[in-house]
Amino acid sequence: MLTATKLLPRAPLQAHDLVVLDYDARLIRRRRLATVQGTAFLVDLPSLTNLDDHWGFELSDGTRVQVVAAEEDLIQITGDLPRLAWHIGNRHTPCQIEPDRLLIRRDPVIEAMLVRQGATLRPVSEPFTPEGGAYGIGRTMGHSHGPADHGHGHSHDHFHPHPHP
Structure with missing residues (x-):
């Protein structure tokens, strides 16, 4: 092979x-x-x-x-994008951010929350390339606010091959 x-x-x-x-x-x-x-x-x-x-x-x-x-089943989100993006990010949901819309993968719980926040949702099928990690490399794969958050002493930080400044 x-x-x-x-x-x-x-x-x-x-x-x-x-x-x-x-x-x-x-x-x-x-x-x-x-x-x-x-x-x-x-x-x-x-x-x-x-x-x-x-x-x-x-x-x-x-x-x-x-x-x-690949094309995937996604939800296109329009409305008050900064506020809606904050709610999506607060739930650690991967999100593709564009000037006039947001895209997330299908998730009935997140979709219901967004509708309650005044979002307009539309199913679409297209490639999904969400925003990467905060340090410009990789993916957002979790985080840690410190051991008190989760009742245990280890981090949920994502792996990447460079040190943080």
């Missing part, structure tokens, strides 16, 4: 194939993937990686495979 030998941070001059992944599948460490043309390959990265921060892979045979965000 082919293996991914390089994670590509930028688009090369030519892509040979595509792999289409939803939001959850774009968070990867080790997994077998298949391209749209049916080529299977193994990804074995040193740590959990958000593929939204990367362009694609170079395989052991030299093939370059572009990562493309």
Whole structure:
């Protein structure tokens, strides 16, 4: 089986194939993937990686495979966007922020809360690329306000390969 030998941070001059992944599948460490043309390959990265921060892979045979965000069932949110974004963020829900709308994955509880806040909701199907982590890399995968928050002494911080200033 082919293996991914390089994670590509930028688009090369030519892509040979595509792999289409939803939001959850774009968070990867080790997994077998298949391209749209049916080529299977193994990804074995040193740590959990958000593929939204990367362009694609170079395989052991030299093939370059572009990562493309799959269409997903989402909710388009319009209304008082700053206030609605605050409520979505307060619930640690991944959110794609655009000038005239917000997008989240389908969640009946969050949807009901947003309607109570005066939002207008519309189902859409499109790629989901929510806002990343607060430090400009990776995903928002939880946080810690300190051990008193959860009654235990460990953090829920997300992993990323750089120190915080």
